[in-house]
């Protein structure tokens with residue numbers, strides 16, 4: 001029986017902060033789990049160091065389900081992004097260990113491959129519509145079959161999803177939260193123009209996605225959905241804040257555009273009504289924030305009953321460890337929809353050597369035993385944590401709004 005003898009929480013910042021849990025067994029086998037929560041990294045690092053790691057030492061690393069239940073029920077204060085990210089890191093690391101001990105890639109342990117590869121979507125963004133289309137053309141030429149398009153809003157200094165200059169897009173951009181300003185009516189005017197231009201330039205053989213990022217009311221989202229129907233979006237994401245899952249009923253009444261939600265969810269309870277009432281088409285929960293592979297499989301199994309497909313979050317503030325785990329999951333899960341893929345920087349990839357690969361619009365986790373990813377601890381040690389907050393967002397009259 002592989003007994004857990006050590007677990008290290010590694011905080012590193014190769015251009016942006018990542019938190020990784022590395023679990024070590026008495027036979028030397030190790031496993032890694034992503035524990036990164038953008039803007040709240042140290043909360044999870046402390047939760048793991050102070051409240052989880054002491055309870056892991058001496059446990060049987062094979063008992064993934066029992067450890068999951070121990071950490072979930074044993075916390076008493078259930079759920080929440082910090083707790084579920086910490087549990088996810090442990091869960092992911094134990095699946096990595098189990099795969100290594102079995103000599104099999106994790107997707108084989110999850111039931112084997114259900115497809116040849118995992119279709120991914122990338123991000124095309126630009127200050128203007130033309131800039132966005134130019135980036136989208138580049139990705140289309142690289143073979144991506146699905147592209148998320150986001151552009152600046154005329155009259156607004158900045159907007160969600162649009163990088164500054166030629167820097168890679170990184171929202172956590174300040175030692176304290178930067179303040180953005182939002183204007184819904186300007187936004188509602190430019191997005192249909194963006195989609196019209198994108199269809200004109202890119203044609204119909206590419207999936208086009210868009211992230212509203214929690215910024216519309218349900219009826220405004222219904223309006224935008226209606227306006228975009230002629231352009232057949234693959235999905236509209238985070239149309240409205242989803243704490244009130246019922247709100248999506250109103251959007252559904254006004255548009256047939258597929259809806260995706262869930263990157264900020266951390267358990268099945270956040271999405272149960274949305275799924276059971278078929279108020280969404282894709283569930284975005286991901287390995288690192290929704291309790292790991294063990295819980296994500298439960299969410300996907302519920303979604304499958306209601307013809308809801310997966311669309312896991314995959315931004316660059318989720319580490320390559322999460323990306324690897326998501327690809328094993330995406331290769332195997334029956335109701336796979338699509339996987340987000342924002343390529344990490346070379347600096348980050350060097351810290352997290354991995355086996356996953358991209359070709360012809362799809363990714364594959366590789367066949368290395370376990371997850372096929374690790375953390376180079378010596379390299380990681382050279383990148384000191386640098387506090388960074390996600391922005392806040394206000395309306396033009398100063399009212400706090402959703403970022």
Ligand SMILES: O=C(O)[C@@H](O)[C@@H](O)[C@H](O)[C@H](O)CO
Pocket residue numbers: 038171211213263313314315317340390
């Ligand atoms: O769909 C997405 O990728 C976005 O919603 C993310 O970029 C999100 O803003 C960040 O992950 C927040 O840290």
Ligand SMILES: [Mg+2]
Pocket residue numbers: 211213237238263
């Ligand atoms: Mg999003």
